[in-house]
Amino acid sequence: MELTLRSPAAAERVAASQFLCEKTRAVHLPYTFRGTRLNIADTDADFRHRSIELIVETLKAAEPLKAVSRYVIHPLSLETWDGRPRGTYALAIDSFRELMKRAAGCLRGPMVLENNRVYFPASEGGERSNRIFADNPAEWRRLASDVGHHQLGLCLDTSHAVTSAQMLPKNKRRECLREFLAEGEKIIHVHWSGNYPDTRRGRQDSHEALGRKGTQPLWFHRAIARLDATKTVEIPRPEKVEESLAWLRRHKLI
Numbered sequence: 288m289e290l291t292l293r294s295p296a297a298a299e300r301v302a303a304s305q306f307l308c309e310k311t312r313a314v315h316l317p318y319t320f321r322g323t324r325l326n327i328a329d330t331d332a333d334f335r336h337r338s339i340e341l342i343v344e345t346l347k348a349a350e351p352l353k354a355v356s357r358y359v360i361h362p363l364s365l366e367t368w369d370g371r372p373r374g375t376y377a378l379a380i381d382s383f384r385e386l387m388k389r390a391a392g393c394l395r396g397p398m399v400l401e402n403n404r405v406y407f408p409a410s411e412g413g414e415r416s417n418r419i420f421a422d423n424p425a426e427w428r429r430l431a432s433d434v435g436h437h438q439l440g441l442c443l444d445t446s447h448a449v450t451s452a453q454m455l456p457k458n459k460r461r462e463c464l465r466e467f468l469a470e471g472e473k474i475i476h477v478h479w480s481g482n483y484p485d486t487r488r489g490r491q492d493s494h495e496a497l498g499r500k501g502t503q504p505l506w507f508h509r510a511i512a513r514l515d516a517t518k519t520v521e522i523p524r525p526e527k528v529e530e531s532l533a534w535l536r537r538h539k540l541i
Contacts, residue, residue, distance in 0.1 A: 289313040289359070289519040294320060294341070298348035313357035313476065313519060314349055316342055316398075327382035328364035328374030328420065335378065338363060339386050346393040356396035357476045357517055359442050362403050362421040362430065369417065379420050380433050387436040399442035399476040402427040402467065405450040407490045423451045424466040428473070440475040443467060444521070445503060445511065449482035449489045460484045464503065468510050477511055478521040480531070496527035498534035505538065512540040 288310045292298040294317060301307045318325055325338040342360070349355065364379035366372070390398065402424070406417035421427040431439055448467045452460035464484065468474075481495035481502030488501075495502055497520070511518070512535075520535075522528050535541045 289315060289357075289521075291315040292345050292349060293317050295344040295348040298345050298352075302349060302351040308352055309354055311352050312354055313359060313517065314352065314355055315359040316361075317345055318361040318363060324365060324368065325363050326365040326368075326374055327386065328366070328376070328379035330372070330374055330378065335374075335382060339382055339389070342386060343389050343393075346390050350393055353395065357442075358390075358394060358396065358398040359401055359476060359478075360398055361401050362419055362427075364420040364430075366418040366420060374420075376420060376430075379430065383430070383434040383439070384436065387434065387439055391438065394438055397438045397440045397475060399440045400427065400431045401442040401444050401478065402447050402451070404444075404447040404492045405454060405490070407450075407453070422447070423454070424448075424463065424469065427467075428470060431473070441473045442476040442478060443474045443511070443514075443516075444478040444480075445507075446478070446480045446482040446492050446494045446521075449484050449503065450492055452484050453487075453490045457485055461504070464507050468507075468514075471510070471514050474514050475516045477514065477516050477518040479508075479511065479518050480520065480522050494522050496522060496534070497531035498538075508535075508538070508540055 290311050292314050327338045329335040365374050403419040403422040405422045421430045452463035455463055481497045481499050482493045483489035483501050520528050520531050
């Protein structure tokens with residue numbers, strides 16, 4: 288089971304439950320707080336440090352979760368938001384290094400950097416135009432490599448990967464999906480769900496049931512099944528989780 292911890296208080300509530308302490312294998316660290324997107328790359332030093340502090344305090348509060356082996360973290364590094372400049376890549380690297388140093392004593396397993404979704408303006412079938420670092424395969428790998436910490440790995444979000452592929456012409460999108468798997472040995476956690484690479488519906492980060500018509504091809508999921516990684520079926524509706532598990536079993540992917 289994977290849980291999202293949106294704040295230190297949320298982590299404390301989870302830690303107070305013996306059942307959750309025993310069953311939670313992965314946690315997703317905060318990426319927003321009280322409706323504001325965190326940004327460890329922010330050019331505003333006070334906000335940048337507050338963002339780091341929230342993550343560290345959440346990790347400290349989650350220490351009683353002894354079964355956890357993965358700590359998922361979004362890039363938390365905004366370049367632009369609503370068209371406004373917000374941060375720099377250099378600040379993202381420096382802040383991640385600080386975060387990893389401060390988090391080291393709290394971790395029971397690696398922290399894993401999740402590839403971020405691409406945000407499209409509503410006029411292009413998306414929501415709004417924003418830019419967060421690590422929203423494409425090359426930068427995702429580069430960011431983790433540039434941080435250079437032995438406890439920082441990669442988390443592949445398959446729905447986010449499709450939003451990245453949507454930046455390319457239709458005949459190049461399968462190539463983009465392959466690029467996300469190019470260094471599969473570095474991927475140690477997966478958020479597994481369907482999305483639509485060939486239609487604009489895929490720009491909305493669908494997190495659809497696995498195996499639905501029009502979602503990622505079977506070869507992509509077979510490659511994921513072969514990864515030496517922990518995997519979470521990340522779909523918000525329980526009936527679609529069951530549908531996805533049935534599809535995975537039918538194709539002998541789990």
